[in-house]
Amino acid sequence: MITIRVPATSANLGPGFDSMGVALQLYLTLEIHEKTATWVVDHDSGAAIPHDDTHFIVQAALQLAPDLSPHRLVVRSDIPLARGLGSSSSALLAGYAMANELANLALSRDELLALATRIEGHPDNVAPALFGGAVVAYYDGKHVFHAPLRLPKTHHFITYIPNTQLLTAAARAALPEQLPFKTSVAASAISNTLIAALQSDDFETAKYLIEADQFHETARQHLVPHLKQVRTIAHELGLIGTYLSGAGPTIISVVPKQAAHHLQQALATAKLPGKILDLVPDNTGLTIEKEDRIYESF
Ligand SMILES: Nc1ncnc2c1ncn2[C@@H]1O[C@H](COP(=O)(O)OP(=O)(O)O)[C@@H](O)[C@H]1O
Numbered sequence: 001m002i003t004i005r006v007p008a009t010s011a012n013l014g015p016g017f018d019s020m021g022v023a024l025q026l027y028l029t030l031e032i033h034e035k036t037a038t039w040v041v042d043h044d045s046g047a048a049i050p051h052d053d054t055h056f057i058v059q060a061a062l063q064l065a066p067d068l069s070p071h072r073l074v075v076r077s078d079i080p081l082a083r084g085l086g087s088s089s090s091a092l093l094a095g096y097a098m099a100n101e102l103a104n105l106a107l108s109r110d111e112l113l114a115l116a117t118r119i120e121g122h123p124d125n126v127a128p129a130l131f132g133g134a135v136v137a138y139y140d141g142k143h144v145f146h147a148p149l150r151l152p153k154t155h156h157f158i159t160y161i162p163n164t165q166l167l168t169a170a171a172r173a174a175l176p177e178q179l180p181f182k183t184s185v186a187a188s189a190i191s192n193t194l195i196a197a198l199q200s201d202d203f204e205t206a207k208y209l210i211e212a213d214q215f216h217e218t219a220r221q222h223l224v225p226h227l228k229q230v231r232t233i234a235h236e237l238g239l240i241g242t243y244l245s246g247a248g249p250t251i252i253s254v255v256p257k258q259a260a261h262h263l264q265q266a267l268a269t270a271k272l273p274g275k276i277l278d279l280v281p282d283n284t285g286l287t288i289e290k291e292d293r294i295y296e297s298f
């Protein structure tokens, strides 16, 4: 049996729209069992998700290797669908990695990244899902330029996941067609300064910049009214560093480890509908395990 494990990701980190993301310790696990006459997918993802070759992961694999023999697959996932935690990127990469293994395509990690980014349109989920940790990346339509981003080891990601789904495509439809030049300059300055602050371990500066996005959060605010509410609750505890995770609706607050429990409690007291998790980054990224051995085929 081959097991492929892919972490969840939280894209944007505030002002890093389409270019910054972090892998978090929630996982999609794909087990590849015996060959079968037709594809069979056992999963725990809900009644709306198919069990045959129309499953998203099988479709992704067949994109890369159309002649792949059918197998029995088992998919287990802690990553909620359509909540801004990169479920589609993790599933896409699981499918690509399966095709790479079963069809011996010998694609490198960078080649998989470029292929997955072409489908997603932006690398901010797929890059950290593949490499682990936080990543900054830019896609020029052909290549993905990427570099790791340092995050404070002392901080946790308090993650509020609403009960309701918000498809990324719907949240992208709310974005403006154009951004005024002045706003673009400010938005990229905020993002650049956030990267520099994080690289120099200056979270005191970084935390204000995480909340200063000018690319997407305002345009999406009507879809995620609880962003303001979570930010206010965190501010009341003196905690700065709350952002819309990916396209939403999940909201994440990056807070010192010792404050994590207080914020979790305050959010629980507010009775927001959904789940609140205390997460830390995954620093491994996509892994492949065969006969109890984790190996890299990239
Ligand atoms: N584990 C999975 N199994 C099947 N389909 C999945 C899985 N994960 C994601 N998807 C597909 O991706 C869609 C969500 O993608 P998207 O709107 O981009 O949200 P997210 O922010 O979670 O990536 C789901 O509605 C489903 O079609």
Ligand SMILES: N[C@@H](CCOP(=O)(O)O)C(=O)O
Binding pocket: 009, 011, 012, 017, 018, 019, 083, 084, 085, 086, 087, 088, 122, 124, 125, 168, 171, 172, 216, 245, 246, 247, 248
């Ligand atoms: N930069 C994208 C990220 C989408 O992430 P997802 O987890 O919501 O799919 C965006 O903000 O649209």
